[in-house]
Amino acid sequence: MSKEEELTPSSAADRVEEALKFLEGRWKLVILFRLFGGRVLHFSELEKAIPAISQKMLIQQLRQMEEDGIVRRIVHHQVPPKVEYCLTDWGQALCPALDALLQWAAARELISETDAKAPPVPSIS
């Protein structure tokens, strides 16, 4: 609203793609929703909460999200080691955007009735 220089179809698409890159990754959303609401979890708690994920994947996704500035990593120098993960303010700020997406997805069935395309439950055909 304030200082959008020029926004061609391509540049707009690029910006959205860049934003979506933060969410790409098989487990990032799952992790995100585990940490939403200011929750703080240990590595092992995340493992337990997401049984299907491997340690490698969990770390890989957490590291990327940390680099992206979405999650914060808090190391307690102890034995055995203890590391906590939570969302940054910016990570928390994803909520409304994801809500908007969900609302859009929810509107699919309503519109598709009049649209004569893309049945909610595709027939066997």
Added chain:
Amino acid sequence: MSKEEELTPSSAADRVEEALKFLEGRWKLVILFRLFGGRVLHFSELEKAIPAISQKMLIQQLRQMEEDGIVRRIVHHQVPPKVEYCLTDWGQALCPALDALLQWAAARELISETDAKAPPVPSIS
């Protein structure tokens, strides 16, 4: 707001993932932004508007978006053939959701200053 049964972290993540699947694909956003605003374009016009895309990719993405109910395909039985593409109402409805994403992405720099993490312009290290 109305009838959300239960929304665990996993189910919420699943729903967002499903919504994001509609946007996944190297060229879907580019196509989307070319068609936003009620524009109607021929296949060949899309090709020209997006020089980097191959015909196969363009068709593949369009077909998926058509199946998803995002774009509408209008065939004029002529020779040479003429096919037009435009967005469905639901496709147009993506605008606010993408806006929310863009706003979130734009907020990154503002917050990361106080966050001591993820510098907007990473140094050489």
Added chain:
DNA sequence: TAAGGTACTTACTTATGAGTAAGGAAGAAG
């Protein structure tokens, strides 16, 4: 000295999406 718990790392394999290149149908125009 041996076992155990937490938080990782490394090497390897597999599946998927994207890219390239070429071909085809269906008539109209020359």
Added chain:
DNA sequence: CTTCTTCCTTACTCATAAGTAAGTACCTTA
């Protein structure tokens, strides 16, 4: 009867993301 246009298909290769399995470091407790 050959060529042109438009829209679309098919076969193949390649790069990247994801998954699997095993190993490491650290110090404590028995």
